[in-house]
Amino acid sequence: DTEVTQTPKHLVMGMTNKKSLKCEQHMGHRAMYWYKQKAKKPPELMFVYSYEKLSINESVPSRFSPECPNSSLLNLHLHALQPEDSALYLCASSLERGPTEAFFGQGTRLTVV
Amino acid sequence: AQSVTQLGSHVSVSEGALVLLRCNYSSSVPPYLFWYVQYPNQGLQLLLKYTSAATLVKGINGFEAEFKKSETSFHLTKPSAHMSDAAEYFCAVSSNQAGTALIFGKGTTLSVSS
Numbered sequence: 001d002t003e004v005t006q007t008p009k010h011l012v013m014g015m016t017n018k019k020s021l022k023c024e025q026h027m028g029h030r031a032m033y034w035y036k037q038k039a040k041k042p043p044e045l046m047f048v049y050s051y052e053k054l055s056i057n058e059s060v061p062s063r064f065s066p067e068c069p070n071s072s073l074l075n076l077h078l079h080a081l082q083p084e085d086s087a088l089y090l091c092a093s094s095l096e097r098g099p100t101e102a103f104f105g106q107g108t109r110l111t112v113v
Numbered sequence: 114a115q116s117v118t119q120l121g122s123h124v125s126v127s128e129g130a131l132v133l134l135r136c137n138y139s140s141s142v143p144p145y146l147f148w149y150v151q152y153p154n155q156g157l158q159l160l161l162k163y164t165s166a167a168t169l170v171k172g173i174n175g176f177e178a179e180f181k182k183s184e185t186s187f188h189l190t191k192p193s194a195h196m197s198d199a200a201e202y203f204c205a206v207s208s209n210q211a212g213t214a215l216i217f218g219k220g221t222t223l224s225v226s227s
Contacts, residue, residue: 004156033214042203042217043157056214090156092215100164101147102215104156 006091006105014113015081021108023074023091032074033102034066035090043090049074050096081112115140117187117204119218127226132176132191134221136204139185146187147205147215148178157203163187174198199225 004025013019023032031050035043048056049068057066063085065077074091088109092102120135138144145164149157161172168180178189187204204218 006156031214040220042220043215045214045216048214088154092157101159101162104149104158106156107154109154 004091004093004103004105006089006108008108009106010109010111012111012113013078013081015083017081018077018079020078021076021089021091021110023076023093023105024072025093025103026072027093027095027103028071029093029095029103030071031094031096031102032068033092033094034074034076035092037088037090037107039087047076078110081110083112086110086112115142115144115206115208115216117146117206117216117218119202119204119221121221122219123222123224125224125226126194128196129193132189132194132198132223134189134202134204134223136178136187136189136218137185138187138204138206140206140208142208145207146178146180147207148172148176148187148189149203149205149217151201151203151220153200160189160202194223194225196225196227199223 007022034046037043046060047066052068063080067075088107090107091105094100094102116139118137147162148160151157161170163180171177176191203220205215
């Protein structure tokens with residue numbers, strides 16, 4: 001199983017809503033990532049978890065709150081988002097940080113209205 | 114700090130023609146380099162990777178790339194383009210140092226015409 005599964009695939013939320021994005025992998029990877037991708041742009045790193053601990057936060061606003069309940073799951077909790085937060089949110093995992101390749105999920109297309 | 118620069122935001126080729134997508138890197142430590150492809154509304158798929166073994170790396174779908182330290186380049190090539198190769202291509206870099214993750218170039222859109 002070389003899949004990273006993200007749910008939901010599409011999400012529309014209001015600026016006062018609270019929602020969560022979910023990501024799951026069963027490859028035994030110990031590093032998991034959240035990336036944000038705007039249209040026609042490359043993915044931008046948001047968070048990195050290594051061995052279930054947050055190791056990198058790329059100065060992401062607090063309205064985005066990551067959580068890693070266990071080594072297979074990664075969540076991104078969303079609260080009080082702005083329309084400019086609309087984007088494709090990609091989850092990825094890798095065996096460990098560093099030179100090994102990252103496997104990406106299909107992404108969640110988020111629209112904030 | 115590490116970075117990659119992809120030269121040319123858009124490349125157009127005819128079906129059957131050579132594909133050449135350019136990537137130059139900047140790194141103060143030995144880099145690990147990757148090419149990913151992204152089809153519309155999908156995630157990223159790894160095409161190939163360089164992790165300090167052979168400098169000529171073969172990937173999926175007939176793509177290959179050559180690591181040239183003297184030129185700080187890692188260009189992606191394919192001898193004969195197919196219509197299904199039309200997509201967005203990203204070059205990425207990381208290192209084996211703690212605290213690093215993939216850093217992507219701006220991407221190159223490949224168009225293939227019949």
